[in-house]
Amino acid sequence: MHxxxxxxxxxxxxxxxxxLIIRRKRFLSPLTFLFLSGLIYxxxxxxxxxxxxxxxxxxxxxxxxPLIGLGLGWIGFLFGFQLELKYLRRFSGKYLGFSYLQFFFxxxxxxFGILFLLKILYASEPPFLLxxxxxxxGLLISLNSPTLINASLTLFPTRGxxxxxxxxxxxxxxxxxxxxxxxxFSFWQFPFLESxxxxxxxxxxxxxxxxxxLLGFLFHYLTRKKNQEPDLLVYLLGLVFFxxxxxxxxxxxxxxxxxxxxxxxxxLTKIQEKLYPLLLSTEKPLFIVFLILxxxxxxxxxxxxxxxxxxxxxxxxxxxxTLSLPIIGRLLSFPLKLxxxxxxxxxxxxxxxxxxxxxxxxxxPLPLTDIFLSVALLSIITGEIxxxxxxxxxxxxxxxxxxx
Amino acid sequence: MIPLxxxxxxxxxxxxxxxxxxxxxxxxTSIALGFILLFAFLFGKQINRFKLPQITGFxxxxxxCGPYVMKFLSSTDVKGLQLLDGLALSLIALTAGGExxxxxxxxxxxxxxxxxxxxxxxxxxxxxxxGLVARSIFPIFSEMxxxxxxxxxxxxxxxxxxxxxxxxIAIINETRSHxxxxxxxxxxxxxxxxxxxxxxxxxxxxxxxLTSISRNFDVSFLLNILKDVGLSVGIGLxxxxxxxxxxxxxxxxxxxxxxxxxxxxYQISQSYHYHPLLICLTAGxxxxxxxxxxxxxxxxIEKSSLPVYVVFFAISGASLNLDALKAGWLLALFCVLLRGxxxxxxxxxxxKLARDDTRVQKKSWAGFISQAGVALxxxxxxxxxxxxxxxxxxxLVLAIIALxxxxxxxxxxxxxxxSGEAEKKGLD
Numbered sequence: 001m002h003x004x005x006x007x008x009x010x011x012x013x014x015x016x017x018x019x020l021i022i023r024r025k026r027f028l029s030p031l032t033f034l035f036l037s038g039l040i041y042x043x044x045x046x047x048x049x050x051x052x053x054x055x056x057x058x059x060x061x062x063x064x065x066p067l068i069g070l071g072l073g074w075i076g077f078l079f080g081f082q083l084e085l086k087y088l089r090r091f092s093g094k095y096l097g098f099s100y101l102q103f104f105f106x107x108x109x110x111x112f113g114i115l116f117l118l119k120i121l122y123a124s125e126p127p128f129l130l131x132x133x134x135x136x137x138g139l140l141i142s143l144n145s146p147t148l149i150n151a152s153l154t155l156f157p158t159r160g161x162x163x164x165x166x167x168x169x170x171x172x173x174x175x176x177x178x179x180x181x182x183x184x185f186s187f188w189q190f191p192f193l194e195s196x197x198x199x200x201x202x203x204x205x206x207x208x209x210x211x212x213x214l215l216g217f218l219f220h221y222l223t224r225k226k227n228q229e230p231d232l233l234v235y236l237l238g239l240v241f242f243x244x245x246x247x248x249x250x251x252x253x254x255x256x257x258x259x260x261x262x263x264x265x266x267x268l269t270k271i272q273e274k275l276y277p278l279l280l281s282t283e284k285p286l287f288i289v290f291l292i293l294x295x296x297x298x299x300x301x302x303x304x305x306x307x308x309x310x311x312x313x314x315x316x317x318x319x320x321x322t323l324s325l326p327i328i329g330r331l332l333s334f335p336l337k338l339x340x341x342x343x344x345x346x347x348x349x350x351x352x353x354x355x356x357x358x359x360x361x362x363x364x365p366l367p368l369t370d371i372f373l374s375v376a377l378l379s380i381i382t383g384e385i386x387x388x389x390x391x392x393x394x395x396x397x398x399x400x401x402x403x404x
Numbered sequence: 405m406i407p408l409x410x411x412x413x414x415x416x417x418x419x420x421x422x423x424x425x426x427x428x429x430x431x432x433t434s435i436a437l438g439f440i441l442l443f444a445f446l447f448g449k450q451i452n453r454f455k456l457p458q459i460t461g462f463x464x465x466x467x468x469c470g471p472y473v474m475k476f477l478s479s480t481d482v483k484g485l486q487l488l489d490g491l492a493l494s495l496i497a498l499t500a501g502g503e504x505x506x507x508x509x510x511x512x513x514x515x516x517x518x519x520x521x522x523x524x525x526x527x528x529x530x531x532x533x534x535g536l537v538a539r540s541i542f543p544i545f546s547e548m549x550x551x552x553x554x555x556x557x558x559x560x561x562x563x564x565x566x567x568x569x570x571x572x573i574a575i576i577n578e579t580r581s582h583x584x585x586x587x588x589x590x591x592x593x594x595x596x597x598x599x600x601x602x603x604x605x606x607x608x609x610x611x612x613x614l615t616s617i618s619r620n621f622d623v624s625f626l627l628n629i630l631k632d633v634g635l636s637v638g639i640g641l642x643x644x645x646x647x648x649x650x651x652x653x654x655x656x657x658x659x660x661x662x663x664x665x666x667x668x669x670y671q672i673s674q675s676y677h678y679h680p681l682l683i684c685l686t687a688g689x690x691x692x693x694x695x696x697x698x699x700x701x702x703x704x705i706e707k708s709s710l711p712v713y714v715v716f717f718a719i720s721g722a723s724l725n726l727d728a729l730k731a732g733w734l735l736a737l738f739c740v741l742l743r744g745x746x747x748x749x750x751x752x753x754x755x756k757l758a759r760d761d762t763r764v765q766k767k768s769w770a771g772f773i774s775q776a777g778v779a780l781x782x783x784x785x786x787x788x789x790x791x792x793x794x795x796x797x798x799x800l801v802l803a804i805i806a807l808x809x810x811x812x813x814x815x816x817x818x819x820x821x822x823s824g825e826a827e828k829k830g831l832d
Contacts, residue, residue: 057594063484069434214414222407230710234445241438242411246418248431290561 008052017235030385037147039384041288042377045295056296066245068362070237071290073244073258075355078279079174079261084272091168094332096336099169101331102346103142103176105324111138113316114309122368129368132188133144136360139184140376141317143177145350146168148387165393166345174352181356182208182256185363204252207372212257216264223271225326232278248362255352255359287351294358298377299370302387307376313379321346344390347383354380415439415469416475436481440469441711444718453653453818459571459717466721467806477722482675485719490670490680491663492716493781495709497601497681498666500569500623500778501688502702504594512588515568518758520596523750523772524565524603530746531561542735548703555611556797559786562607563779563801564743566600567593571774571809575816579826586825588764597778598685604782605633612789624786636679640686643669644694647687651697658704658766720780721806732796736803740811743804747772763823770819774812775805784821 034040048055056064088096115134122130149167186208187201224234243261247254266272321343329338349356357376361369417423418435428510440467444615447468448461469476509516535557539545545553572593575588609632643665650661666684673680692698751769820826 005648063487065431066434066437066484069431211414218407218410230707233708234441234714238438238442239446240441241434242414243437243438245433245435249418249427249435250423251426251428281659286655305813 004046005033020191028265030388033148033388034150034381034384037145037348037384038215038284038287038291039350039354039381041291042295042298042354042381045238045292046300047295048104048292048294049298051298051300056293061293064219064332066241067289068293068297068358069244069248069254070241071286071293072254072359073240073247073261074283074286075290075351076178076244076255076258076260077240077262078283079178079206079352080264081266081272081275081279082171083175083259083265086267088172093332095165095168095170095334095347098165098177098328098334099172100323101328102169102324103173105328106142106320107138107177107180109320109324110141110313110316111135113312114138117309121308125368127187129366132184132364133372135180135184135188136357136372137313137375137379139177139180140349140353140356141313141320141379142173143349143353143356144173144346145348145352146170147350148346148348148391152391160344165336166342170346173346176255178256178259179358181253181359184360185251185253185256192393207250207251208256209248209260212260213264215239215243216261217260217264220268223269229278233282236275236278251363251364255355255357280363291351293352294354294377295307297358297361298373300374301370302378304375306371306378309371309375310378310382313375314382317347317379317383318344336401341394344394347390348382348387349380353383405450406441408450411439411443412447412723415443416474419476432478433481433484433497433690436477437485437715440466440485440718440722441548441714443469444721444734445714446790447744448714452517456810456813458714459568460806460813462714463635463721463724463809465800466718467724468720469718470722470724470726472511472724472726473541482719482722485715486723486751488712488715488719489784490674492709492712493784493827494666494684495662495705495712496686496778496781497711498662498688499702499705500594500597501685501690502692502698502705503590504689504692504695505567508587509591509595512591513753515758515760515764516590516595519592519751519754519768520756520813520822521746522757523592523596524599526753527565527743527746528558528561530742530827531564533584534559534742535560538735542732544735544800545734548793551614552793554573555614556793558607559604559611559782559797560739560801563775563782563806564739564746565596566775566782567596567772567781568774568778568809569593569597569814572771572816575774575813577816579820581820581825581827583823583825585764585771586820587767589768590740593772596772598689601682601685601778603681604631605636605654605682608785608789614789615792618636628722632678633682635743636673636682637686638681639669639673639678641690643683644690647701648695648697651691651700658700659708662701662704663708681778684762702782720802724802724806725795732800733803736800736807739804740807743808744769744773770815773808773815776807779805 047053049061050056052059066228111134114137115130116131118134146167149163149170182205186204187197219235219239223232227235239261240258243257244254246252247257269275323338323343325343326340327339328334329336352378355374357380361373432801444462444465445458447465448458451461451464452458466477468474471477471479471482532554532803535545539548539550545556548556569590570588575581576590608760647662647665651658655662669683669687670680673683688701691701748769749803750763751772755765755768779801783798785806786801790797817826
């Protein structure tokens, strides 16, 4: 199919998709949440892609690469834009420490667990590939999506401390994971551990940070004076495209660069209120187009090895979150008493998880990459399906008096 | 100016040969898109300071950054980004249709129709004559057969007749002009574009038959043209009807809806050889005049179209074949002067016949010089329809448009100031 038809088809699907995602009060059913989070469009993309209809064939997907780049940069920007110091300062240092330790536990548990299984399942593969995949899955599982908690606002009319803690953690957790992704991109070079890996890694990390920071300042400079909405849209799209394009061009993580741009800008500007409606109006269609493209890129193949990895990833996720939270609470002398069930609020990785997986898949076309994408996407989808139930048995139990 | 220089230096650094070993050249389209969107827009803003329209800045930015000058955008990038052409053209045509208000046209119908008809006759006729005379003078015509020269001149004449309603609207808004002359210029520009799109559809078909060995010009061929135009208008009515229903009953996600409609209309009609510009113009006209949704449509387009226009005009500039332009600049300049003279004559005779006042007869030609979207869109269609000489044609037209876009707005602004309709201070 010609690339322009595919592009048009994507616009139409984006339009239909944005109409189909209906916000409902009673959303806590797994299937509804799959629609609500938009992840269902991965299946739509898969159906249109190489796996089934081949409407979005490989040449077409290659032609649409800029859209994937934009999607990654866009998700990063949206995430970073919400990380305002003004907002974070409302919470005590213990909250930030909690978030970091939660990330560290989840990452460590999944990394070692997955590495153990990978060494058994793929013994013939070079070790650096197995380490890379374990690192990536560890980082992926440490990410949480705020979609579910935000969508459950209506179910918690009198929101208590547990709700706010969970909301804070899911909002911030992505930061650690995306920073980890930047480290992975910078230092995981081939051949691994070559003589100058540290210097070249530091240069890449510095470039990945300085470039979007500079553009963040530029964005602020451009929007200091009063701008009309269309002008603002041009600046926004231009900068996000420029940053994610540069990332693609130099094999840097677009998600990280987008996030740094978002953080820099949101902490400099005073026009957040003006920009939010603009971001919201473009977010949904762009996100759906992005997910469809990801689905089309996905070379789905399932065997017992992949199934085992998916199951183990999910089990390790549940273990790491349920067991770590009470321990972290005690370590930090946290004022709230946290039960293991509270950890079940953190089963959803959402769009940021998908973006994370795809960043790696696009940057490293290696023998295990397709397997990694399958494991990552299946784990994310499993998490999304079960996350509403997890929330039901965690927050609802923590704050039973607030249940509507 | 600082942001413009900053973005330029950033790209210069990122594309430097020292960094080349660390790059992935196959993935350069995203960075090209981000850069050109920012750079062209900022360049347009700077150009605006010199009382020139932003569109001129977008095109010039594309020329500077394109494959012939700075090489920030490779030919592959330019080709990849031309994906947005159809979308931009449909949006321009929808806007032009939406600006055609029957109420505005009613009072001055005689002058408007007279100027439109005379301008078209004088310019098209003049360019055909010019083509036949200039065949032995300009090298571009030397290898063409007589029917090809005729087709080339006919289409050039049609394109030369076009004026840019979007530039006209922008200048009128910018100078805060109100009154008889502003209304007349805008109405003529919009009506002429509508008329020209139909005329273009006929001329294109005639030119295709003239330059093709296998097809002869006969009555059935004319009927086919009529059928295409009729069906295009019909499809336009259906598209317009759908837009009205959507805007009236659904109302949500207008941006995505308009973008989808614009894109699909263009691509599907192109595939089935209908006239996408005519379809969109009809749709816009229907929504504006036969429903209460016209304002909503224009607002939805205005809200989302700017990034598309910036990239569209910049990529048009980047795709300008400077090597060919270098060889044919004399012809382009000559065509611009000739067009100006024909515009004066057409407007003068048209206004005189309609017995309008002396200022309209002698000065209002100044309002019809600027050229942009529709002419550019036609040039792109011609490039695709005539693989043999379409590229040269588009290059010549782009050069003419670029020159007209620099001169036109300045002359229009001067006319509005002199006629006393411009309210903005400091323009005289």
